[in-house]
Amino acid sequence: MQQDLQNFQKRLGLRIRELRKRRGWSQEEFAHICGLDRSYMGSVERGERNVTLASLRAIAKALNVKLSAMFKGLD
Numbered sequence: 550m551q552q553d554l555q556n557f558q559k560r561l562g563l564r565i566r567e568l569r570k571r572r573g574w575s576q577e578e579f580a581h582i583c584g585l586d587r588s589y590m591g592s593v594e595r596g597e598r599n600v601t602l603a604s605l606r607a608i609a610k611a612l613n614v615k616l617s618a619m620f621k622g623l624d
Contacts, residue, residue, distance in 0.1 A: 559596030560623045566594040568612045568619070582611045 569579045580590040584607055592598045593608075600608075609616045 554599070555596065557623060558599060561600070561619070562594045562596035562598075564619055564623065565608060565612075568614065569594075572612070579611065583607045 569576070572579075574582070576590055576594065577587045580587040583590065583604075585604060589598070589604075593600055593604070605616060605619070609619055612619075
């Protein structure tokens with residue numbers, strides 16, 4: 550179970566990174582737009598964090614995508 554969660558977090562982090570890079574934002578710019586700390590955003594993108602719903606909502610809003618789109622195909 551723990552391994553499944555870690556794999557999911559990594560896949561989600563990669564998806565967030567991919568969406569950020571498509572917009573041409575640096576990690577620092579993106580963190581600022583989301584209202585999150587840059588080091589926190591880095592750990593999210595590396596899959597090291599179990600991200601809160603509030604953070605996911607801020608990330609999705611900044612990316613202008615629905616939360617469901619961030620999770621599509623990750624399960």
